[in-house]
Amino acid sequence: MNEDTPIVARRVDLGFPTDVPRHWAGDPVFTRISDALSLLFPAGEAFFIQAVNHYKDRIDDEELRAAVRGFAYQESMHSKEHAAYNAMLEAQGLDIGWVERSLKTRLGIARRYMPPIMQLAFTATAEHLTATMAEGLLGALREQEQLARAHPRMRALYYWHAVEEVEHKSVAWDVYHRVAHGGVVRRLIAQVWVTTLVLINVSLAAGWMLYRDGLLFDLTTWRRSIPLLWGRHGFFTRMVRPFLRGFRPGFHPRETPVPPGYREFVRAWDGCTDALAASEQALAAH
Ligand SMILES: [Fe+2]
Ligand SMILES: [Fe+2]
Numbered sequence: 001m002n003e004d005t006p007i008v009a010r011r012v013d014l015g016f017p018t019d020v021p022r023h024w025a026g027d028p029v030f031t032r033i034s035d036a037l038s039l040l041f042p043a044g045e046a047f048f049i050q051a052v053n054h055y056k057d058r059i060d061d062e063e064l065r066a067a068v069r070g071f072a073y074q075e076s077m078h079s080k081e082h083a084a085y086n087a088m089l090e091a092q093g094l095d096i097g098w099v100e101r102s103l104k105t106r107l108g109i110a111r112r113y114m115p116p117i118m119q120l121a122f123t124a125t126a127e128h129l130t131a132t133m134a135e136g137l138l139g140a141l142r143e144q145e146q147l148a149r150a151h152p153r154m155r156a157l158y159y160w161h162a163v164e165e166v167e168h169k170s171v172a173w174d175v176y177h178r179v180a181h182g183g184v185v186r187r188l189i190a191q192v193w194v195t196t197l198v199l200i201n202v203s204l205a206a207g208w209m210l211y212r213d214g215l216l217f218d219l220t221t222w223r224r225s226i227p228l229l230w231g232r233h234g235f236f237t238r239m240v241r242p243f244l245r246g247f248r249p250g251f252h253p254r255e256t257p258v259p260p261g262y263r264e265f266v267r268a269w270d271g272c273t274d275a276l277a278a279s280e281q282a283l284a285a286h
Contacts, residue, residue: 007070
């Protein structure tokens with residue numbers, strides 16, 4: 001475990017009022033990609049928890065056992081909050097129930113027929129992906145004006161979620177390598193698989209929501225969004241290299257440094273135990 005980023009069990013209940021603007025992040029494409037990810041989280045994180053828990057009785061190291069418990073707590077709290085957020089999207093008139101239902105069915109099939117070691121490899125690399133996104137987001141919260149304009153409650157959700165993804169990013173990785181001895185080749189296959197599935201699922205869901213917004217074929221929207229997301233210093237462009245590091249056979253998620261904004265959030269949380277207030281205070285501290 002990393003002493004710099006210990007796993008903390010935080011109880012969070014943000015509540016999502018329906019008056020959150022439809023394009024809460026300002027940019028519609030960025031908003032809908034975030035929304036699409038949110039649709040994947042409840043079923044995805046439930047899958048991750050069971051994949052890791054399958055091996056928990058084989059863990060001798062007390063520290064890793066405690067980390068697995070912390071990981072499960074954090075992921076179930078994320079699922080709960082993202083389910084509430086997804087319900088808000090439905091209440092705003094977006095018919096996106098099919099995204100969650102179809103993912104749940106597919107993951108149910110995977111749970112039944114995929115060997116547990118492959119489910120764990122899948123989880124370890126998916127956690128590397130979420131940690132990469134979390135680290136990218138924490139950096140961007142400070143640098144990109146775009147996010148400064150995001151709705152505070154939504155920003156708090158993603159800030160808190162990102163902080164906890166950093167804290168537990170190596171748990172599934174360590175269980176996979178140190179306990180299940182799953183090997184590098186399987187992990188690399190899983191990384192290609194996870195990347196492809198996430199890209200397809202997020203593109204389909206985000207595309208659907210943009211279609212419902214009447215913006216999918218709106219060139220002005222894309223002309224503004226593409227540089228912001230995929231330009232030279234774009235939000236996603238900057239995540240590509242850190243994510244690809246996972247393909248190095250000897251890579252470990254703890255190699256990447258503690259991202260900016262992490263400590264500010266943790267300190268603020270300790271003082272108020274409220275995600276919204278902690279997020280605002282942490283951002284003001286810069
Ligand atoms: Fe999570
Ligand atoms: Fe996670």
